[in-house]
Structures are given as C-alpha cells and as structure tokens.
Amino acid sequence: MKIEQIYTGCIAHAAYFIESNGEAAIFDPLREVQPYIDKANKEKATIKYIFETHFHADFVSGHLDLAKKTGASIVYGPTAKPNFDCIVATDGQEFKIGGVTIKTIHTPGHTLESTCYLVIDENEKQHGIITGDTLFIGDVGRPDLAQALVEDLTQEVLASHLFDSLRNKIMPLSDDLIVYPNHGAGSACGKNMSKETTDTLGNQKKVNYALRADMTKEEFIKELLDGLTPPPAYFPQNVLMNIQGYESLDAVMSKAETPLHPKEFEAVA
Incomplete structure (x- = not known):
C-alpha cells in the first residue's frame, strides 16, 4: 500500500492518494485534477474511487x-444528497482498492454527512483514518459553517452530534492509528489547528482539547463554540457548488483564455 498526503499550503488543505496493486483512490481532491491523474499514471494505477469526507465549504472540490476524466466512482457518506450520480455509502460499508480496504465511518458533527474513512492495509491491519474536518491535529471541525443550507440544524445540535461521533466512533479506535486530517494550521474550518499535518490517534487523545476523556457534552459544546469568528462569506457558495455541480475547470479556463472584442468587454463589464 502507498498512501500519500498531497498538501496545498495556501489553503492549508490535504488531499490523499492511496494505491494498491494497480488501483488507486483520491480523497477530497482540489478542483485542478490533472496532478492526481498524473500521479496515478506515474504509479501505473487506475483511479477507482473518489472519496469525499463531506461537502466542503472552503474550496470547490474536483x-x-x-x-468524468477517469470513470472513477464518487463516494459520499450517509445522508449526503448530491445533485449528481455517486455512491452514498452506508455506515460501515467497505470498499476495496487493490488489497486495501476502506471502511466508511459516519461521523456527523462538522456537517451532517461528515464521514471518516478507516484504512486497512493488505495484511488486514488498521493503518490510519482519513478524518476530513471531523478531527484535526489539535482541533476538531467547526459546526457553524454552512450546514443550514442543507439541513435546518443549529450549531449547538451539530456540536452535540460531533461530541457523540468523537466519543462513540473515533476515540474507541486503536491508539496507533495515524490521523490524516483534511486541513492544517491556517484553515478557517477550525480554530486551533496544529502546524503538524498527521499524528497518532493516541497522542491526539492526550493533547487535543476536544478529546479529553473527562469532558461532558455541555463542556464540549461550550469550548467548541467559544471564540469562533464569522466564516468567510464565500463558504455557502462553495457548499452549493459542491452539492449541485459546476462548470468544468477546462471550460472555465477555455473561456478565460479567449480574448474579448472591446465591445464584448463593454457588454460584460
């Protein structure tokens, strides 16, 4: 198994590439997708699945x-309702990539459809967990970004869901699992993220405020919501594009590279 974090520092975003026995999967790709295709070609692998941890607010996913370019299937977690063909996985559903197993773990809280993916290697050993915006290094995902566009839920209700997801789905997992989050320090999707971009789950249980074993749900909600700054105004638009679909980047770039006649420019200015 090969697992690689593809980190884009300007938006503090981590996508992931997993390859095994000539098959590959991409997790949370950015909109410019050619680098993922090039990486798969370099590894002589076919991209089989595109896993999304949730409907992203801070960027438009690829x-x-x-x-469209690879024929790979898009996978979302339970409750997702996108406006395009995809696999809406059930909690616990497993997918095979070569000899690797990817297990769906539904973890609502950051958003209602938020899902983590447990990575089990060719020897059936649990290697790591791709956590999206559910669990960061030193932090957890905000529950206040754009969920109201999808479900009529308050940030307090989502924070309550996140507490349950962390305690019931994530914290019982093995301490030696590697945590692979969707963002690092500088992202607006959390408030206290570390500059580190991976860690063991066991260490996060020791140092992450949100994983304190003696924390009550009320304390968790209070600490999570305290000090949140207003999210960027473009976040809701990104969520809708990720749910409803968008014009391909190739078409956007083609238009951008086509010169306008002065009269055409005046008409659109």
Missing part, C-alpha cells in the same frame, strides 16, 4: 471533473 470530484466531478476527476470522475
């Missing part, structure tokens, strides 16, 4: 363009 899931649609990547699926």
Whole structure:
C-alpha cells in the first residue's frame, strides 16, 4: 500500500492518494485534477474511487471533473444528497482498492454527512483514518459553517452530534492509528489547528482539547463554540457548488483564455 498526503499550503488543505496493486483512490481532491491523474499514471494505477469526507465549504472540490476524466466512482457518506450520480455509502460499508480496504465511518458533527474513512492495509491491519474536518491535529471541525443550507440544524445540535461521533466512533479506535486530517494550521474550518499535518490517534487523545476523556457534552459544546469568528462569506457558495455541480475547470479556463472584442468587454463589464 502507498498512501500519500498531497498538501496545498495556501489553503492549508490535504488531499490523499492511496494505491494498491494497480488501483488507486483520491480523497477530497482540489478542483485542478490533472496532478492526481498524473500521479496515478506515474504509479501505473487506475483511479477507482473518489472519496469525499463531506461537502466542503472552503474550496470547490474536483470530484466531478476527476470522475468524468477517469470513470472513477464518487463516494459520499450517509445522508449526503448530491445533485449528481455517486455512491452514498452506508455506515460501515467497505470498499476495496487493490488489497486495501476502506471502511466508511459516519461521523456527523462538522456537517451532517461528515464521514471518516478507516484504512486497512493488505495484511488486514488498521493503518490510519482519513478524518476530513471531523478531527484535526489539535482541533476538531467547526459546526457553524454552512450546514443550514442543507439541513435546518443549529450549531449547538451539530456540536452535540460531533461530541457523540468523537466519543462513540473515533476515540474507541486503536491508539496507533495515524490521523490524516483534511486541513492544517491556517484553515478557517477550525480554530486551533496544529502546524503538524498527521499524528497518532493516541497522542491526539492526550493533547487535543476536544478529546479529553473527562469532558461532558455541555463542556464540549461550550469550548467548541467559544471564540469562533464569522466564516468567510464565500463558504455557502462553495457548499452549493459542491452539492449541485459546476462548470468544468477546462471550460472555465477555455473561456478565460479567449480574448474579448472591446465591445464584448463593454457588454460584460
């Protein structure tokens, strides 16, 4: 098994590439998808799945363009209702990539459809967990970004869901699992993220405020919501594009590279 974090520092975003026995999967791709295709070609692998941990708010995902160009299936977690063909996985559903197993773990809280993916290697050993915006290094995902666009839920209700997800789904897992989050320090999707971009789950249980074993749900909600700054205004638009679909980047770039006649420019200015 090969697992690689593809980190884009300007938006503190981590996508992931997993390859095994000539098959590959991409997790949370950015909109420019050619680098993922090039990476798969270099590894002589076919991209089989595109896993999304949730409907992203801080960027427009490349899931649609990547699926169109590779024929890979898009996978979301339970309760997701996208406006395009995809696999809406059930909690606990497993997917095979070569000899690797990817197990769906539904972890609502950051958003209602938020899902983590447990990575089990060719020897059936649990290697790591791709946590999306559910669990960061030193922090957890905000429950206040754009969920109201999808479900009529308050940030307090989502924070309550996140507490349950962390305690019931994540914390019982093995301490030696590697945590692979969707973001690092500088992202607006959390408030206290570390500059580190991976860690063991066991260490996060020791140092992450949100994973304190003696924390009550009320204390968790209070600490999670305290000090949140207003999210960027473009976040809701990104969520809708990720749910409803968008014009391909190739078409956008083609238009951008086509010169306008002065009269055409005046008409659109």
